[in-house]
Amino acid sequence: MKILQFNGPWQFSIEEAPMPSFGPDELLVHSDAVGICGSDVHGFTGESGRRKPGMVMGHEAAGTVVEVGANIQSVHPGDRVAVFPTLGCGVCRYCLAGQEHICPDKRILGVNAGRWGAMADFFTCHQRQAFRIDPRADPEIGLFAEPLSVALHAINRMNPTKDAILAIVGTGTIGLALVVLLREFGYKSIFAIDKIEEKLVLARSFGAKTIHADGDNPAQVIAKETNGRRAAGIFEAVGGAATVRTAYDLCDFGGTVVLIGNLAKEFALPLQGVTSNETTLRGSYGFSRNEFEQAVNLIAKKEPELRRFISGSCALDETPGVMERMARGELNALKMIIRG
DSSP states (O other): OEEEEEEETTEEEEEEOOOOOOOTTEEEEEEEEEEOOHHHHHHHHTSSOOOOTTOBOOOEEEEEEEEEOTTOOSOOTTOEEEEOOEEOOSSSHHHHTTOGGGOTTOEETTTTSSSOOSSBSEEEEEGGGEEEOOTTSOHHHHTTHHHHHHHHHHHHHHOOOTTOOEEEEOOSHHHHHHHHHHHHTTOOOEEEEESOHHHHHHHHHTTOEEEETTTSOHHHHHHHHTTTOOEEEEEEOSOOHHHHHHHHHHEEEEEEEEEOOOOSSOOOOOHHHHHHTTOEEEEOOSOOHHHHHHHHHHTTTTHHHHHTTEEEEEEGGGHHHHHHHHHTTSSOOSEEEEEO
């Protein structure tokens, strides 16, 4: 089979590899559609340091089950599945509490789970990671269970009141998924902030009020639209030190900033401001199995919106060039999908 092997910063190669072996509790899955995540691009350039040479990336995946291990009865060959990328140890207090995503010993497909990720003709996963989707569903939509889950977890981390004024810093895949879900859940006062007009157009079409980060003053725009009020909840979906500061500066007294992006190694905030304003800072990482299942159940309903996230697709052997163009800023894509 073919794999896309990461060989170090800015280095990919298409290689021939034997079919991966799988254990009694694991599945062999054909990669039908794999999303290129921003974290994959940052891994490719070496910025994040979270991808190791010799591995195969890919954690946003939908595929068709080819074979199953001897202990598996709930999933069958021919089933189409969305893949929950995280596999916890299963025995620690976090896993037992349903928080597998913060298990200290977790392994994430295409990130730190050994060699195999989904950017290959086939990959393996544990049966706990396979969530069946409608066999008629387009796998390109099925893979969006992963980014929808990231957004859903961030909303649950904030748990804003229905009348809250909310702002989203960054309208990439996660920022736009936040808009889609917040509107689905009945939130009406949503501001989306970005520098790229094409993404702001999408955010507006999904129901957000948009603010151009370079051309507008976000705080003034929000105040004007809300009779002088500030945002009670801010989602930071970029991961840069400057954008974290933007999120903090927009937050009302007693408000909450949820940090989703995680590219910058460090950021600085005014300690006296955080304490005297009683600002709540919450990290948001990944998602739980329950949240992933909820997202799987939402993808069919939200297909019209999710289809608009897709900027284009490519074959596996075209992916190195696509990834390089994305990393250099020559391809301004929201979500590129590798076709299986």
